[in-house]
Amino acid sequence: MTPQITLLFVLAAVAVIVLVRWIASRTGLPAAALLPLLGIAYALLPGPNVSLDPGIVLTVVLPPLLYSAALDSSLLGIRRNLRIVVSLSVVLVLLTALLVGIGFHLFVAGATLAAGIAIGAAIAPPDPVAALAVGRRVNLPPKLVTIIQGEGLLNDATALTILKVAVAAAVGGGFSFPSAVGQFMLAAVGGVAVGAVVAWGVRLARPLTADPLLANAVSLATPFVAYLLGEELHVSGVLAVVIAGLIVGHHTPRLASGASRLQTSAVWRLVDFLLEGFVFLLIGQQLPTVVQGLRQYDTSTVVVAVAVSVGVVLLLRPAWLVLTQLLPRSLHTRLGGTSDEDDTDETSGAGQAARADPLARRLSGREVVALSWSGTRGVISLAAIFTLPLTTDRGAPFPDRDLLLFCTFVVVLVTLVGQGLTFAPLVRSLGLRANESDQARIRNEARSAAVEAALARLDEVAADEPGHAQAIDTTRGQLLARLARYRVRLDLLQSTESTEMPTSPEYEAALRIRRAALDAQREELLRWRDAGRLPDAGLRVLERELDHEELLLPSRRRR
Structure with missing residues (x-):
């Protein structure tokens, strides 16, 4: 396409993204589900179409989206929920890839186990963008938001590593279980190390980026540096980006200036908005590409392959969540989730800690249902499956490549549109809402504590600098007025028994x-x-x- 046509496409896409966002804000429907439908509608019209380039998606689109999500996540929250996050982002991804591979090998005529595991790896990692967008709008509890975020940050690295091993076996490179495990561990440990090194470099550069513009430039470059360095060292670049984002986001409140944080946050919100919009439009526009290669397959073969792919994705996730919550306590704490401390004696310190921290407890039945329906797939699945080579080492076509592309597209469409459109009604029907009153109370207690610390510091300054009494008194008066407002608000919050935000005329x-x-x-x-x-x-x-x-x-x- 000419530069003018390309620019026209970009501007038209931005217009559609803005329009869909406006419709979503008015109707409550998730933009992540509406945009693929519009992409499909455009793909069916005559005229040029935009093809998905997996290299561009994995190198240019994925790193900033993952890094921004990591910056917005809670390192402490993920650590508190590390067991369930790992069980979903590593163990469940492995099981999904394996079961889809076995299903293809047993029920799809002519399909190989390696090719089945390849598509299983592609469709295993959920893309949490749609679920989180809906969850925040319906005020999903913080525990579930943290789990969905943590799973979405870590599962891509697992899936892409499995995909590499499966493709190597499918094209003739052979398969060795010890070698596969070693490759996976090397990619994971190396990715963590690279991410930590990049985060350390960003931290060292903070004194040089006092200017908010410089700090913002460093922030935008960081995910690409982490990804390229990881890939160059043959470890998980995706995991490097995630670890760097989590560490940098954890230390940003202490190291960055207020102006830098405000500007960086605004820029990343815009980057997320545009990239996510383009990605979801791009998903729908791949329909002609994935359909055109199906003529060589019988209808029954296509139906069976789709049924295996969609069935495993939709059924295995709730089964795994239920299993991990029903395991005995000794196994549950190793595999299934967070802590079982809320079942301990109420007088124990552990039980009190579990009640004080709503993130540190087992999942309830309603939470299991909500998490089961939050596994929407997205562009990562399509980008991963499009990386399949056209031929094997012997020059033969890659086994069932066109069928794998179509099955992946159907899984993405079913979960992104089907689950995306129904997630909000499901959460509302389950009655899962964050305790707004309790969250506001914690924020106001923290505000009061911060003001009291400032007043204590003023007393120290007054003792050290007695000549500035007027300036100190003025600042103290402002702080006392602010503290009075917070205490009035706290009294109102502590007197209410409702979980809704109380109002005061x-x-x-x-x-x-x-x-x-x-x-x-x-x-x-x-x-x-x-x-x-x-x-x-x-x-x-x-x-x-x-x-x-x-x-x-x-x-x-x-x-």
Whole structure:
């Protein structure tokens, strides 16, 4: 395509993404499910189409999406849920690949075990984008959000490593179980090491990136550095990106300036929005490519292959989650999930810790159902299956490549659209909602503790610098006023028995008054600019001050 046509495609895609996001915000339907449908509709129209290049997806699209998700995740939360995260992102992925491979070998005419494991590896890792987008909108409990995030961050590395081993066996390279295990361990351990080294390098570069623009540039480059370094060393570049993002995100509050965090966060939100939108549109547009090679197969063969692929994906996940929750305590703590501490005696320290930390407990039945339905597949599955070679080492066509492409596309479409559209109603029917009142109480307690620490520091400053009493008194008065607001809010939160966010007429009125005051200041600044009394450069500086002040006002869901 010419540059003009390419630009037209990009602009049209952006327009569609914006429109779908607007529709999703009005209807509650997930954009991740709507965009593939529009991509399919476009693919059926006459005219040029966009083909998926797996190299570009794995090298250019995947690293920033994974890194951004890792920055937004909780390293401590994933560590608390590490057992269940590992059971889903490693053990379940291995089981899915193996069972799909066995199913293809036994029930699909002419299919080899290696080719079946290859598609099993491709369709094994869920893409949590759709599930998390819906989950946050319906206020899914933090424990489930953390598990879905952790699983989505780690499962791609497992799946891509299995895929490499299966493809090597399918094209004639032979299969050795000890060699496969060694390759997997090397890729995992090496990926973790590379990610830690890259995160350490980012941390060392912090003094050189005091400028928010420089800090943002380093942040955008980090996932590509981690991925390319990992791949160059023949370890898991995907895992390197994830580990680097988790470590950097954990230390960012301590090392980065406030201006850098605000700008970096805004840039990554835009990157996520555009990349995810392009990816989901691209999924739908692959329909002609995956359908055109099916003429050589009998209908019964296609139906059986699709049934094996979709059946294993949809049934194995809930079966595994139920199994890991029903295991005895000694096995459960090794395989199944988090801690069993909430079943201990209430007077024990462990039991109190489990109740204090809602992430540190076993899954309930409703949580198992929700997690079972959150395994939507996405572009990683398609990109992985498109990396299958056309021929084997002996020059023969790769076994059943076109059939594997079609089955992968069907799995992605069924889970992304089917589960994506029904996940929100399912969560609502299960009554799974985060305790908004409890979360707000914790935030306000932390705010109060932070202000009290600031007041204590002022006392130290007053003792060391007695000549600045007026400035210290002014700052103390501002902090005391803020602390008074937090304590009033805490009293309201602690007095309510509802899990919903309590409202206070005085609190709501105070927010309206403060926003009205900010609006009046903006209007006056604009009158000064329009009258020629304030240059545009000065207006932008003053507007930025007001914008930062407005950011301090809590939103409805974050009080």
